[in-house]
Amino acid sequence: MGEFVVRGRRRLTGTVRVNGAKNAALPIMAATVLASRPVLLHDVPDLRDIRVMSQVLQALGAEVERRGSDIFVDPRTINNYVVPAELMQEMRASIFLLGPLLARLGAAEATQPGGCAIGQRPIDLHLYALEQLGARICDEDGRTVLRADGLHGNEVHFPFPSVGATENVLMAAAMAEGETRIRNAAMEPEIVDLAQFLEKLGATVRGAGTPDIRVTGNPHLGATEHTIIGDRIEAATFILAVAATGGDIVVQNCMVDHLPGLWTRLKELGVMIEELDAETVRVVSEGVFKPCPVSIATAPYPGFATDLQPQFMSFLLQVPGVHLITERVFENRLGHTIELRRLGAQIVADQRVALIYGGHPLHGTVVTAPDLRAGAALVNAALIAEGETVIRGREVIERGYENLDYRLRSLGADIVAR
The missing domain is CATH 3.65.10.10 (Enolpyruvate transferase domain)
Structure with missing residues (x-):
């Protein structure tokens, strides 16, 4: 130690x-799964959680390369929807992959994430939100499996303004058909940064930074460069x-x-x-x-x-x-x-x-x-x-x-x- x-x-x-903010970089790295072409992220901190997220993306099939304070991600070769259990246990933020993988591949599979022991942080709100967009959820041998024939916009009303759940449904909604309305959404600056990244990819996001966010999905999201706050x-x-x-x-x-x-x-x-x-x-x-x-x-x-x-x-x-x-x-x-x-x-x-x-x-x-x-x-x-x-x-x-x-x-x- x-x-x-x-x-x-x-x-x-x-x-x-x-x-750059770790808590903004991690969901944005997860959101690169949605892109149809390479993405370049600037001012990404060199931290263990960032390195684990890079490993997760690589395990899913993406090309990931650190270039100084930048990270290059080419998601075009992603073909795997299973987040490795050993990486999931190292970092709670790997739960962010559920929404993007479900939107892109129609399936996502993961175990309960790890992270700091500061209290209960269940993923119930993440799963609830994705269900509202059309996900079917089941447990198989201790792993949570999500499947969808296609995501559809809907209203998601959170009982508590969860940052992670807001980010997950925001990413899934970016490729869903129609409009998604997120009520009692988290308002953190990291939410706004993720929304700006998704808009650069081609989604339409209104109201980020307020409790009421509306997202109009786009099934053909592109590529972009983005600087982390x-x-x-x-x-x-x-x-x-x-x-x-x-x-x-x-x-x-x-x-x-x-x-x-x-x-x-x-x-x-x-x-x-x-x-x-x-x-x-x-x-x-x-x-x-x-x-x-x-x-x-x-x-x-x-x-x-x-x-x-x-x-x-x-x-x-x-x-x-x-x-x-x-x-x-x-x-x-x-x-x-x-x-x-x-x-x-x-x-x-x-x-x-x-x-x-x-x-x-x-x-x-x-x-x-x-x-x-x-x-x-x-x-x-x-x-x-x-x-x-x-x-x-x-x-x-x-x-x-x-x-x-x-x-x-x-x-x-x-x-x-x-």
Whole structure:
């Protein structure tokens, strides 16, 4: 198991560019199955999940080639609708292949996907949505098999705005006959990026970024080039790191409008936020805060992102006062509180609610990353702790952050990977 070793209490300064968003790149890579000619994707991060998705596409018959920060996909030779079980277990995002494969080949087969253990994430909504478009679903020896003689537009009304299920039905609808209306759709920026990609292929998508999306399918989707949007979660991770440690950094390729709520909270606590343009922000912090109780509750976009909750908790450890975090998206997403307490954090938590007593010193020790975003939170906490912290589970963190140690060192952090 790899480790990050961090020596804290260093002020961060300089410029960092945010990579393309993993959570946008993965469904868009899945959507290349729909294309009739080669596709070129720009600014795709070099992460394990991206490499696994490339392997899945290759197993289905596609030609996939990484060219620097670009990925070339030629889907014309896809002839297999079975997602390999061993790859499905490595990455939850492989579930995104169900909709595109069903639309293109009339069949799709997969096992229950793997991923971070942060709570129940069943695929029921994915299957429900695809059934509304005409899929027939059955279980065969522990595998889910979907078949369709042709997909037809319909109304899909989600009981919960699931990001993954919205993306899956959006892709399937792109080749379905007629119009599909998705009600109570997820509104995340990654949904909008996928919709823009599908429009470039030739589908008609209206309302992406709202709870009501309409898709007019096109059975003859073409080819395109597309640049992946910047990773808002990665951007916020760097921003919260400098806010907690103190410093002055410029964050590039950061879509300011993609982080609603974060800016206001940081400004209220005295962190200076300067929007240099729509994709560049300057963050200046003294790393010292007046007592101020903070309360947040995670929610689907545009609410406070559950993927930012652990990193924000680490930041609150620097702010004197009693803070409340309520996790409303995943029932097991407070596991990092145990590890933060090893660093000296004063936190009382159950599965859904955490009380954070901020303003107390942290001290280096050995901790383990329980999941991707919790691991990022531990890195940020180590940056403000006295002494040396060893964070085990580097591979878990690197699922979402490319060259994290190198990029933090470029800002002045004392961190090495081993």
